[in-house]
Structures are given as C-alpha cells and as structure tokens.
Amino acid sequence: xxxxxxxxxxxxxxxxxxxxxxxxxxxxxxxxxxxxxxxxxxxxxxxxxxxxxxxxxxxxxxxxxxxxxxxxxxxxxxxxxxxxxxxxxxxxxxxxxxxxxxxxxxxxxxxxxxxxxxxxxxxxxxxxxxxxxxxxxxxxxxxxxxxxxxxxxxxxxxxxxxxxxxxxxxxxxxxxxxxxxxxxxxxxxxxxxxxxxxxxxxxxxxxxxxxxxxxxxxxxxxxxxxxxxxxxxxxxxxxxxxxxxxxxxxxxxxxxxxxxxxxxxxxxxxxxxxxxxxxxxxxxxxxxxxxxxxxxxxxxxxxxxxxx
Numbered sequence: 001x002x003x004x005x006x007x008x009x010x011x012x013x014x015x016x017x018x019x020x021x022x023x024x025x026x027x028x029x030x031x032x033x034x035x036x037x038x039x040x041x042x043x044x045x046x047x048x049x050x051x052x053x054x055x056x057x058x059x060x061x062x063x064x065x066x067x068x069x070x071x072x073x074x075x076x077x078x079x080x081x082x083x084x085x086x087x088x089x090x091x092x093x094x095x096x097x098x099x100x101x102x103x104x105x106x107x108x109x110x111x112x113x114x115x116x117x118x119x120x121x122x123x124x125x126x127x128x129x130x131x132x133x134x135x136x137x138x139x140x141x142x143x144x145x146x147x148x149x150x151x152x153x154x155x156x157x158x159x160x161x162x163x164x165x166x167x168x169x170x171x172x173x174x175x176x177x178x179x180x181x182x183x184x185x186x187x188x189x190x191x192x193x194x195x196x197x198x199x200x201x202x203x204x205x206x207x208x209x210x211x212x213x214x215x216x217x218x219x220x221x222x223x224x225x226x227x228x229x230x231x232x233x234x235x236x237x238x239x240x241x242x243x244x245x246x247x248x249x250x251x252x253x254x255x256x257x258x259x260x261x262x263x264x265x266x267x268x269x270x271x272x273x274x275x276x277x278x279x280x281x282x283x284x285x286x287x288x289x290x291x292x293x294x295x296x297x298x299x300x301x302x303x304x305x306x307x308x
Contacts, residue, residue, distance in 0.1 A: 005083055005107050009044035017043065018050050025053070030060045048078035052085050059088075068094040082107045084262070091258040097225050102199065105178050105223055109158070113181030117159050128218040128290040128300075129165035132245040135302045136166075136214070139243065139283045149213040153237070155200040155230070155246075156220025159185040160192065167191055170214065176203030200224065204233035212237050217246035219290050222263035225256050227271070231278035231305075238307035244280060245304045247290045261293060271303060280305035 008015055017040035024033035037054045041047055055070035071094075074085035084104035089095035112119070140147035150171045154162045157175030159182055166173065174194040175186050183195050196203050200220065215234045224230060227248075234244045251257055251265040259265040268285065275282050284304035289297035 005049065005111065007049045007078065007082065009040070009047040009050065011044045011047075014040045014044035014047055014050070018047070018053070021050075021057075022053065025057055025060075030057050033057050034061065046077045048074050048083060051077055052083040055085065055088060064092060068092055084108065087258065087262050091260075091262060097256060097258065097264075099225060100223055102178065106180075109177070109179035110181035113159065113179060113185050116182070116185065117161065125292040126161070126219070126290065128247045129162045129216075131247060131288045131290065131302045132162070132216060132218050132304075133165045133169075135284050135286070135288075135304050136243060136245050139304045139306075142283075145241075149243075151212050152214040152216060153204070153207065153212050154192075155203070155215060155217040156223065157186050157192070157195070158182050158220075160189040162216045162218040163189065163191040165218075166214070166216065176200060201230045201233055204230065204237050207233075207237045209236055210239045210242075213239055213242045215242070215244045217244075219247055221246050221248050221266070222259075225264050227266065227274045228277065231274055231280065235279045235307055240307055242307050243283070243304055244306075245302075247288065247300055247302055249290070249298055249300045250287075251299070261298070265299075266301075268301060271301060275303070275305045279307075281308045 017036055021033045021036035024036060034057045037050050040050045051070050051074035055067045055074060058067035058070055071085040071088045074083055075081050080103035081101035082103045084101060086095055086101055090097055137147050147169050149169060152170045152173040154173055154175045157177045163173050172193040175192045176196045176198055177183050178199050180197050183197050186192060187195055221227060248266040248271060249259055249263055251267060254267050255270050257265050272282060283306050286302055288300050288302035290300045291298050
C-alpha cells in the first residue's frame, strides 16, 4: 500500500525542489534525486516530507546508515510522524519495536479509503474475511453449535469487507476503525448498526462486559505490535462461549517483527502465548494467506479463540 503524503515546507522553492527530486526518483535516477532532495532540505531544514523521501531514496541506493539518519530527522521534524518514518526505523532495526504512530495509520488509511476495496480485491487478491468466515464455521461445526451471532464487533473494520462476509450470520454488527475515511466508506454499506472512529483497544474499552458473541479482526492486527492489550479487552467484552477471529501475518521466528511490507508479523508461538495470557482458549490456528503481494502469497495465520 504506497503511502504518498506531502506536507508542505511552507517555502515555495523547497517545495518545488522536492517535486523535482520526486520526479527524478520516479524515473530511477536516485543519485540525482538525493542531491536535489538535500537542496530542498537546505532551504527548509524541518521539511518532514523531504527528510522522509530522502530516507527512502537512500534505502534504494543501499545506503542504510544515511537512510536511518534521514528517517530520524523526519521523526524530529514531524513529532506526530504522519509519514511513518518510525515504522521504517523499526524495520531497519534502528528503533525498538513499538506501536505504530497513530497519525501515520490514520493518514495512510484516510488517503487510501476511496480506492481501498478495488486495490485490495483486484490487485492484492485480499481474502482475510473469507478465511475467517471459513475458520469460524469450522470451529462452530466442531462445537456442534450454529455459526450464528447476535452481536458482533468488527475491529479495524475498514470499508466493511468483514461485515459483508458475516452479514447473514450476524444480527447486529458494530465497526471500529482509526480512519474517519474508512468509517465513511463503511457507513455507505448500510451493514453496520454503529460505527466508531477509534483504535481497537480504546474502542473495545467502551464496550460493556460480556456484550458480544463475536469479535472480528480481518487483516487489522498487522498494524498492532503487542497484541496483549487488545486481546485482554476482547476477552472481557466477549460473552462466555463467544469467539474472537483474527488474521495475522507471520514469520518463522519467535515473537513479533516489522515485516518487509511495513506491517507487523507475529510468530505462531507468540500468538498461542498471548491468547492464553489473555484468558482465551485457542480453538483454531492454521496457515492462511490473507493477501498476495508482488505475485506471492503473504504468509499468515487464521486464528479463532473462545472465551470459556
């Protein structure tokens, strides 16, 4: 998901140099692009967009140390970090793994909302909601219970693809998403009984104890490093016997890493451990690819846990 955010430096000359550098970058002349981007920064030293783009150009040139320095300057120039320079620093091992900057996630998805569904379904062969629906059906069949839910919560609901997958099996569903742009798209579907602009943990904190039969997070946990807080809230909000269904991207190692696609990847053992620590019982954990990227299936897991 390319993130193209431009924050003006407030200086016309610096902004023009930035645009010229971007043209050179897009044409593949990275050496010249770096030179012109540095000229833009000379004119406007706190030009966050230029520092961020310079970091990406330096990465393209294989100059990791210079890239790290540029991303650090981008963070300093924009403390809200709307470009997500910190995410690149985490991926490069130059910053400890932590939560993604909230303003970055919001700007990423607000910008992406109008073309989100077309891009996901056509280009990335997005299948996370369908995978979760299948997993939930399997779990309910094994329990010899109907896959029918009175009240569901869709975390990181995006434009409403999760609600669409479960619509016939749920009486009422509410959606929570950090992006107001995504919430506007979700509202247009008419599938939700309520929609809230908030992050997943905070959105769940406002829900009553034992008030939901199903909590979904289709391709949303890839933007959450530490799953502990959101899973603990999910456990509290679920009714006994209620299900939490989520997808994650995964890797062979332990714990959590920042993956190549600038999304968190959670190891299978980490997922098992964090589910148990939240007081949930694992009902299903299986390899499942939520999307295709660069013609390859992204490695993931479909996970269903129950509140006992």
